[in-house]
């Protein structure tokens with residue numbers, strides 16, 4: 430009996446471990462994005478990315494947006510779009526980052542960052558993100574990295 434209880438508890442814990450969303454803390458994200466080379470990337474200060482990720486996903490790596498007008502969806506901490514940047518099995522997709530969209534809803538954001546760099550290299554830059562345009566563009570963003578030592 431005790432052995433079965435222990436087994437069940439172990440399984441429950443494992444299940445929680447694999448299904449629990451990772452939600453970054455602001456400074457944790459700032460340090461991680463800096464380490465992954467986003468600070469100053471293409472001339473965009475780190476605060477832009479922290480602000481953008483906050484308004485896109487509230488720093489939740491498992492965030493999946495509701496369907497967009499064209500039926501595409503947005504994935505992960507940067508809400509990367511399935512019409513243009515990743516493949517969620519639905520056609521058409523340009524899959525510009527050559528990734529399944531599921532790669533953008535796990536706890537490892539290294540590939541999300543690589544895709545974000547690809548997106549921001551396009552002429553529209555950060556304007557690709559509506560939330561950045563609406564909430565971050567042209568603002569004083571110093572508060573987003575304050576106290577993070579970055």
Ligand SMILES: *[C@@H]1O[C@H](CO)[C@@H](O)[C@H](O)[C@H]1NC(C)=O
Nearest residue numbers: 567568569570571572573575
């Ligand atoms: C941005 O805001 C901070 C205070 O929140 C201030 O110290 C800083 O001078 C401001 N920067 C600009 C460019 O206005």
Ligand SMILES: [Ca+2]
Nearest residue numbers: 532533537538
């Ligand atoms: Ca990822």
